[in-house]
Amino acid sequence: MSVKKALVFHSKLGANPPADELDVLDEAKFFKEGLIKLGYDVHQQDFENDLDKNIETIKVTKPELIVNLVETIRGDGRLIHFAPTLFEHLSVPFTGCSSEAIYISSNKLLSKKILHLSNIATPLFSTNPDELKTLFRGKLFLIKSIWEHASFGMDEHNPVFIDKAEIIAERLYEKNSLNFTYFAEEYIEGREFNVSVIANDSMPMVLPIPEIKFVDYPENKPKIVGYRAKWDEESFEYKNTVRSFIDEKAESGLSKSIHEICLLCWKVLNLRGYARIDFRLDKNGKLFVLEINANPCISKDSGFVAAATKKGLSYEEIVKLIINDTLKNKRHLYDNKN
Numbered sequence: 483m484s485v486k487k488a489l490v491f492h493s494k495l496g497a498n499p500p501a502d503e504l505d506v507l508d509e510a511k512f513f514k515e516g517l518i519k520l521g522y523d524v525h526q527q528d529f530e531n532d533l534d535k536n537i538e539t540i541k542v543t544k545p546e547l548i549v550n551l552v553e554t555i556r557g558d559g560r561l562i563h564f565a566p567t568l569f570e571h572l573s574v575p576f577t578g579c580s581s582e583a584i585y586i587s588s589n590k591l592l593s594k595k596i597l598h599l600s601n602i603a604t605p606l607f608s609t610n611p612d613e614l615k616t617l618f619r620g621k622l623f624l625i626k627s628i629w630e631h632a633s634f635g636m637d638e639h640n641p642v643f644i645d646k647a648e649i650i651a652e653r654l655y656e657k658n659s660l661n662f663t664y665f666a667e668e669y670i671e672g673r674e675f676n677v678s679v680i681a682n683d684s685m686p687m688v689l690p691i692p693e694i695k696f697v698d699y700p701e702n703k704p705k706i707v708g709y710r711a712k713w714d715e716e717s718f719e720y721k722n723t724v725r726s727f728i729d730e731k732a733e734s735g736l737s738k739s740i741h742e743i744c745l746l747c748w749k750v751l752n753l754r755g756y757a758r759i760d761f762r763l764d765k766n767g768k769l770f771v772l773e774i775n776a777n778p779c780i781s782k783d784s785g786f787v788a789a790a791t792k793k794g795l796s797y798e799e800i801v802k803l804i805i806n807d808t809l810k811n812k813r814h815l816y817d818n819k820n
Contacts, residue, residue, distance in 0.1 A: 487524075489549070490510050491528075529565050548577070550566055550577050550578050566579070566580060575811070583751050600746065608666050609664075676761075755807050
């Protein structure tokens with residue numbers, strides 16, 4: 483009887499990686515433990531900058547499937563789709579979304595344009611300083627990275643939250659003077675929800691809805707889940723940004739709308755496996771999709787796992803659902819090769 487083999491590929495870390503990059507090792511551990519309980523022989527490996535080395539690793543290990551935890555290559559989020567593209571080229575099943583879905587969702591400008599064309603509300607955005615000066619006066623804006631996730635560049639102590647179009651236009655010009663990696667997005671004041679979705683028998687299942695509460699924030703302090711709120715455990719932002727789950731029966735209308743938009747996003751971006759969709763609800767009760775993450779963090783202390791366990795799923799069941807979806811979708815790899 484042959485042993486089932488799985489290969490966990492994750493981003494290669496540098497000498498002194500920051501907390502958001504180190505987190506991938508917790509993700510690898512989560513999947514590895516789940517796969518072992520499911521009877522897999524698991525090999526864990528850095529995804530190398532040299533593609534030939536990765537191909538050799540796959541040839542030697544001969545995995546039934548790959549767990550794709552590659553978020554950056556050479557520390558650059560713009561290359562996030564390279565790993566799944568390679569796996570598709572080799573016709574090896576892998577967890578999560580296709581290379582196309584990962585590319586589209588990781589490019590925030592492209593995904594926002596697709597959302598707009600699909601009549602899914604998303605905050606106003608621009609990369610054009612002149613446009614900001616003329617069209618978007620009177621609005622509040624954030625400067626965000628086009629490609630990087632984990633709230634990269636959004637340090638709450640830096641002026642990322644600006645109410646004067648001329649100033650944000652100037653800041654955007656400065657940030658993009660070397661390379662085109664930042665854009666301005668309208669700030670939506672209101673409630674925030676980070677909603678996880680997992681495939682169940684190839685159908686998306688929306689997990690319990692968590693709301694991010696900004697506790698005891700000063701009136702003039704931007705209510706954003708920035709870098710410090712996510713990664714600096716000693717900061718005010720981390721300690722005062724609290725996750726709780728809404729009462730979906732008491733807020734049935736809101737819950738229904740979030741579910742419908744999540745399912746529409748899943749369809750429009752051709753997602754599979756698992757994903758996370760971030761929302762803001764403004765004072766008028768309108769929902770805006772901030773971002774779609776086709777490769778969200780899955781570790782024991784992640785929001786995704788918190789929502790899944792709230793649903794009643796064990797750690798092993800989370801991994802099993804993702805693996806089952808991977809193996810069900812493997813036929814698409816061969817269809818695309820022919």
